Amino acid sequence: MTTPLPQSRHLATAVPGPRSQELMARKSGAVASGVGTTMPVFAVRASGGIVEDVDGNRFIDLGSGIAVTTVGNSAPRVVEAVTAQAAAFTHTCFMVTPYEGYVDVAEALNRLTPGDHPKRTALFNSGAEAVENAVKIARSFTKRPAVVAFDHGYHGRTNLTMALTAKNMPYKQGFGPFAPEIYRAPLSYPFRDGGLDGPAAARRALDMIEKQIGASNLAALVIEPIQGEGGFVEPAPGFLPALASWCRDNGVVFVADEVQTGFARTGDLFACAHEGVVPDLIVTAKGIAGGLPLSAVTGRAEIMDAPHSGGLGGTYGGNPLACAAALAAIATIEEDGLVGRARDIERLMKARLSKLQSDDARLGDVRGRGAMIAVELVEPGTTAPDAGLARRVAAAAHQAGVIVLTCGTDGNVLRFLPPLTISDELLEDALDVLADAFAAA
CATH class of the missing domain: 3.40.640.10 (Type I PLP-dependent aspartate aminotransferase-like (Major domain))
Incomplete structure (x- = not known):
């Protein structure tokens, strides 16, 4: 655990892996059921833009623990x-x-x-x-x-x-x-x-x-x-x-x-x-x-x-x-100039997401500022919320090694909160995964 955490997405097992499954079974027997989890994996370390689970899977972190690890996990x-x-x-x-x-x-x-x-x-x-x-x-x-x-x-x-x-x-x-x-x-x-x-x-x-x-x-x-x-x-x-x-x-x-x-x-x-x-x-x-x-x-x-x-x-x-x-x-x-870095992240993410939106009418709105970006998903040609699509895309991203969160009163918004220390390469990889998830959905 003292070696640097590689800054790359990597799937060593299916998601969740066997060790995470064991821990989830223990959670069910020990933790109140009202405490839910977005993903069925258990973290063991994190840094930069990566979270590693107990099975050796490395996930690109587009959640930052819900906007907490803004300066990066375990920042020096x-x-x-x-x-x-x-x-x-x-x-x-x-x-x-x-x-x-x-x-x-x-x-x-x-x-x-x-x-x-x-x-x-x-x-x-x-x-x-x-x-x-x-x-x-x-x-x-x-x-x-x-x-x-x-x-x-x-x-x-x-x-x-x-x-x-x-x-x-x-x-x-x-x-x-x-x-x-x-x-x-x-x-x-x-x-x-x-x-x-x-x-x-x-x-x-x-x-x-x-x-x-x-x-x-x-x-x-x-x-x-x-x-x-x-x-x-x-x-x-x-x-x-x-x-x-x-x-x-x-x-x-x-x-x-x-x-x-x-x-x-x-x-x-x-x-x-x-x-x-x-x-x-x-x-x-x-x-x-x-x-x-x-x-x-x-x-x-x-x-x-x-x-x-x-x-x-x-x-x-x-x-x-x-x-x-x-x-x-x-x-x-x-x-470290992280205010400016947040603006760089906004430009990169909005450019990619706007391109997705131009090709897919289900992406009703791309919005947000800095490293707080969202896509609201709708039924094509309408503003009717499509929460089911948000769930499917998020689940597909999770399976492919990207942590994505949903939100919105209707549950139809994908939200992205990467740490400001994430690399452009990881962001591009995560957005490639997201594009594949939309295509599959």
């Missing part, structure tokens, strides 16, 4: 930083005896996130936990109860974030009742909006909010600048700026959920930057720490400081190992 700076921190101490709880790493990460996020206003940061463990704390902070600051989220949005699996999430299966079914005072507004969805531009789509959403909720009751508006689980939907230009402007005018906290879009993923350090949107609060996780569990809420000092002392925190929030990893991941993004 991250491994070195975590190893050194583990030798020093693994935990004290920042709320008991604080440590410098937490402060370092907070300072870095205050510097990197959009806007030059005074900021504060609080660290947590997961994206859902951070979203929930952003709502707590907004309610504490505004003294208002209501929160608006958007169609197709996904924000997590806790009770409050399930309420914010739009899709029922598999996230909400049978788990209610959910937190109250959560409302949903229509999103700008260019592929399905019949030509409605961004400002008009914003007016549609704001009219609903004003009539059904009332600005004076609204604490926060929570939105993903580009949706994740909802289908990698990028709102039309002007939609996000119009929402942010309305929030400023009405004393509503504008919360950008950049859990999936943050840290160079979209070809900007944060997706909000594409249209110059400066959120009041920004929520980050996933790519923040190179694979270790960490999340954050960063925002305007006066909003972040509204909760009373002791009102924010958690035993593991800002764990020292995760803080060390985050600082190393940020250094990797900045020093």
Whole structure:
């Protein structure tokens, strides 16, 4: 296991191989059945753009653990930083005896996130936990109860974030009742909006909010600048700026959920930057720490400081190992030019996928930014979702050695989230496999 992992796709066995089958049988007997898996293979190591399983199969990674290993799996700076921190101490709880790493990460996020206003940061463990704390902070600051989220949005699996999430299966079914005072507004969805531009789509959403909720009751508006689980939907230009402007005018906290879009993923350090949107609060996780569990809420000092002392925190929030990893991941993004690399990946992938689209009417829309690209699949000549095709293509890619994920409210979107350290050669090979999968389907 100390030898370098070859950066090439390789199938040593059928997928899944015998060792993975044994482990899957053990999983069935030991792990709760509600914890599903996309692929029936068990990883043993990963680096660059490759994940190797226990049977020696090497898969091209177009998932990055759902946008987590943005800087590459076991990135050298991250491994070195975590190893050194583990030798020093693994935990004290920042709320008991604080440590410098937490402060370092907070300072870095205050510097990197959009806007030059005074900021504060609080660290947590997961994206859902951070979203929930952003709502707590907004309610504490505004003294208002209501929160608006958007169609197709996904924000997590806790009770409050399930309420914010739009899709029922598999996230909400049978788990209610959910937190109250959560409302949903229509999103700008260019592929399905019949030509409605961004400002008009914003007016549609704001009219609903004003009539059904009332600005004076609204604490926060929570939105993903580009949706994740909802289908990698990028709102039309002007939609996000119009929402942010309305929030400023009405004393509503504008919360950008950049859990999936943050840290160079979209070809900007944060997706909000594409249209110059400066959120009041920004929520980050996933790519923040190179694979270790960490999340954050960063925002305007006066909003972040509204909760009373002791009102924010958690035993593991800002764990020292995760803080060390985050600082190393940020250094990797900045020093290795990964924002630019994400844009290179976008150009390569969109060129190939657009060519596929021109030859195959089932590819209804190719969209996304940076290394966050998607294809929405439809019945030819229509916009009717074809989830079955998405499942078949993904399954064929898996069998051929490529990790591909699906998403979308209707389950008809293929999404691609390669690590920014992946080579062009691996991307081209993966796209060849994808083209063969469409042909076979």
